[in-house]
Amino acid sequence: MKSELDTAFVRSQFPVFQDSRTSDFAFFENAGGTYVPKQVINKLNDFMITKKVQPYGDFGPSIEAGSEMDNSLSKIGELLNINKDEFMIGPSTTMNMFLLSNAIKTWLKKDDEIIVTNQDHEANIGAWRKLSEYGVKIREWQFNPNTADLEIDELKRLISKKTKFICVCHTSNVVASINNLKEIINLAHDNDIKVVGDGVAYMAHDIVDLKDLDIDFYGFSLYKTYGPHLALLYGKKELLEQTKNLNHEFLAGEVPYTLNPGGPNHEELGCLSGITDYYETLYHHHFGSSDLNLHHKSKKIFKLIAKHEEVLMRELIQFLQTKKNIKMIGKKTPSREERMPTVSFTVTNKSSYQIARDAGQNNIGIRNGEFYAWRCLEGLGIEPNDGVVRVSMVHYNTLQEVRRLTEFLDRII
């Protein structure tokens, strides 16, 4: 049993670190999309070679394709403690939120209210704001500009008898504080309000027990959690059953396909179980064999991951704090109880673009901009085009890489 994450072992699971074309590149743009472990790549490759046929037929490759896809659905369900018919796999969280907002449209009457935040990525704002075309009123839960945090008292002030939905991120992709979803959900349910959570910036760093959280709807992008370019949308079964069928007429009642016209990309769905195989591999390496289910095994792995992420964050945040001309966004603590390892900042007298470009020329991958969280940047008083510099780390990043980044920043700032 290991008490620390073995990052050498972790990295050995990702072919990108073994390839001479990419092995020297320090990648810190993980919030834009993570690297993929060999378990996912091998499954995708094998699907494309041996099962790239219409699934669920009665002949060999078609049966295998269907069972590979079903296997992914049950593994992902087990990971999140949800059933196969409580989630759908679509192309992106943006698309899934648009589908959801269309599917619940008929639940709303003129003058009903939806609360969105100004901290979220536009994916969990835009789709809801569009419902104002039908007479729904949008209320904006604004974060405190001094701390960049969403405060529950402000939410209490916004809730009225007409509030039907609260749409809020678990973690912002710029600010990165962990929002207390449990508290928000309890407050919402006490007032007969549904909650739509955006877990996109959260799920590369932890595994949520969606049943325990008791959230009504929750979405995240699988391509930001070590998988292919797909996204998952969960909904409580009894709620999904009340959504409007967006799919073909003859599919009415076939929840969750009713929410997903066109269905998922087959080969990508087929390789999703590669993500859970990867977590199993990490578990086995660190803790040996066990009878725990996938959810609990992954939780244990993510505890080690959190410790490692704190080490990375501490190094970076301490460095940023020593620089008078750097303004870091959000919480200054490296505690994973409070924030995720996505760290955004601006630099006086230096454009964010220049920093990101120079980093790229030094084989360091960071980015600048508003990251589609333009309302968040506006709330922070930052011009969104040049935006912030964002450093987003995950568990395969190393302390050496962070030091390479801070040495680079030290040189150019």
Ligand SMILES: Cc1ncc(COP(=O)(O)O)c(C=O)c1O
């Ligand atoms: C917090 C957050 N929510 C939503 C999205 C949108 O995800 P997708 O690209 O799957 O539409 C992103 C993408 O960057 C994000 O960071």
